[in-house]
Amino acid sequence: MRKVPFKKMHGCGNDFIIIDNREPIMNNLELSRFVQTVCTRRFHIGADGLMLLETSHIADFKMRYFNSDGSEGEMCGNGARCIVKYAYLMGAASDVMAFETLNGVYEGKILGENVQIKFPSIPIKDFHLHQPFPSDENDFYHFAWVGVPHTVVMEKAIDHIQDEDFMKWARKIRYNPAISPSGTNVNVVEICDEHQIKMRTYERGVEDETFACGSGATASAIISGLLDKVSSPVKVHTKGGVLTISFRITEDEVQDICLEGNAVVVAEGELMSEAPVNVSSREEG
Numbered sequence: 001m002r003k004v005p006f007k008k009m010h011g012c013g014n015d016f017i018i019i020d021n022r023e024p025i026m027n028n029l030e031l032s033r034f035v036q037t038v039c040t041r042r043f044h045i046g047a048d049g050l051m052l053l054e055t056s057h058i059a060d061f062k063m064r065y066f067n068s069d070g071s072e073g074e075m076c077g078n079g080a081r082c083i084v085k086y087a088y089l090m091g092a093a094s095d096v097m098a099f100e101t102l103n104g105v106y107e108g109k110i111l112g113e114n115v116q117i118k119f120p121s122i123p124i125k126d127f128h129l130h131q132p133f134p135s136d137e138n139d140f141y142h143f144a145w146v147g148v149p150h151t152v153v154m155e156k157a158i159d160h161i162q163d164e165d166f167m168k169w170a171r172k173i174r175y176n177p178a179i180s181p182s183g184t185n186v187n188v189v190e191i192c193d194e195h196q197i198k199m200r201t202y203e204r205g206v207e208d209e210t211f212a213c214g215s216g217a218t219a220s221a222i223i224s225g226l227l228d229k230v231s232s233p234v235k236v237h238t239k240g241g242v243l244t245i246s247f248r249i250t251e252d253e254v255q256d257i258c259l260e261g262n263a264v265v266v267a268e269g270e271l272m273s274e275a276p277v278n279v280s281s282r283e284e285g
């Protein structure tokens, strides 16, 4: 049986399995199924996603991010904070680093227990504000591509939304091709004061509500800023903890976009890669 060394980490309860693949040990062909297997809760380690640390010709390392359904995502904010700490701990980078993703090169910085990620600037025109819902023209959403697609909806009291209602509502948006042809993550945001918001996120590729979403928090804070409801820095309260987002809005760009929060190693060991799980066996049998 093949054993694969890993660390399990989380950032605000958004949890990941991380594997050092600088000396290639993972076979690309079986990767999607492997990710689905090891990310399945109860039957395996379980996680929202899995990342591979790989070599890069243009940065200190390459981050490859997979959602728990086995799909490869362009970028993941909390995952990035975790892999930055992982790269530092594994000696793959110093405390200030650049890393490559499918969405370009990002910078990472170790700040004591916390990790900060700096995003590339985003043109203002890429934020689509006040879009009427295709199904209900009286209701609005906001949309941004912050490495991955995010839909943001403002609500008054998000803690009172029942989990079931949240999931039903979010799934309609997540799969609506008129909002985003490649699907979208869905965030609901409550403004607390000028420097604080609360949010809940339904994640594409996890197909569930997660405890926090770094890119979602970044999209939500900037959109709240563009709507003149908050100003930088913004503390984003998630189910799993607090993320801090800072940014600068200029005439045509949002610049100096930083995401900061914890990145915690909770376990390390070896995965048994050939222990596939079959969670649907009960339904099939």
Ligand SMILES: N[C@H](CCC[C@H](N)C(=O)O)C(=O)O
Binding pocket: 014, 067, 072, 073, 074, 075, 076, 077, 078, 079, 148, 149, 184, 185, 203, 204, 205, 206, 210, 212, 213, 214, 215, 216
């Ligand atoms: N949890 C992630 C987002 C993952 C993106 C993924 N759900 C996708 O759209 O492929 C974050 O902290 O930014």
